[in-house]
Amino acid sequence: MEGACIKRTRKSINIFNTTEEMAPAYKLTYFPVEALAEPIRFLFSYGGIEFEDFRFDRENWPQMKPNMPFGQVPVLEHNGKVAHQSIAMARYAAKKAKLVGNDEWEDLEIDAIVDTVNDLRQKIALYHYEADAAVKESRKEPLFKETLPYYLQRLDAVVKANNGHLALGKLTWADLYFVAILKYLNSMCGGNDILADYPNLTALKNTVLELPAIKTWLEKRPNSDM
């Protein structure tokens, strides 16, 4: 690894508990929640890639925000550079963890599913984060009666047609992406299990959560509600 061995105090968990004092090659910075950083954490864990999982205190965010590339987190530091945008970072981690396609079309199929899951997340967020109570209430029924079923039925059918996975009939980063943000989606939907009526998606969730590397991560990661 390039650079000097860095000794520094960490307010984060060194997942792989090395005896050397060298910092991991990657540092992921985010709020103390799962949400949009969790797919990256899942993917690094699956790939056996050491990373510093830095979770800052919420009250420090106003000072940190101006120093972020586009005022947002998560960010990923590596070799003195800082990257942003959670899905872009997840795609990068997926390549390192070898959970990508074998050619460009296969990668397109995976990307399309991830972007679709992200579309669903945004529609849920439009409801959850709405500050005006009356507007929020007006969005509730269309979300639960139309939008969620529209997406989840189709995603469930994709998993059924793909041997229990979201793309290519095998495990790809689309599967880890979806399962990693599930708690966040559920919390935005009032804490319900949005997969309750979707057996294929539920089975996929269990498949991913039972992968040995993911199980290990789940045991080590800090608790959070979203």
Added chain:
Amino acid sequence: MAPQYKLTYFDVGGTAEVSRYLFSYGGIEFEDVRIKRENWAQLKDKTPFGALPTLEHNGKVVGQSVAIARYLAKKVKLVGDDDWENLEIDAIVDTINDIRLKVFPIFMEKDEAKKKALIETLKNDTFGFYLPRLEAEVQKNKGYLVLGRLTWADFYFTTLSPMFDLITGEDVLASYPNLKGVKEKVNALPVIKKWIEIRPKSHA
């Protein structure tokens, strides 16, 4: 022989134009299908997730405009040299897409007073936040958005930026000469100039 690719979208530039640019740039023949708004309701449920654009190739159909553009960018070699470089491109594309997501709903707003207020917020909070930062990226990158050279991020920005002027009725990039330079540079590429001449004459 029929083209190997079929791109389906509405009869506008929108989120499909970047892919039309990429096909043209790479000299890749494609069927440029434009559907009429009144036919959308019947076609919607035939798409993978009820959205356009879609790309058909070898009997398969996928959606998602950014994913399609990334695929084509690889085909026409407007990508990075390694995984980190592609991360940098992807991040700028996603950032431009974040701007688009703030612009797009305003077109749907029917209440004129509300729409005016939303446009003011867009100008101050969204454009005012993102455009200076993107302008700085172009200054750092020798007149391009990323990596100091032409990538699909420049195509993405060029084809989405007409939306900024359309919603505000202003020349939004007037105060951002470097960003304007990206757009002018891309649109002046001979193959792109040719595409602009031959494409159907619909608005942004």
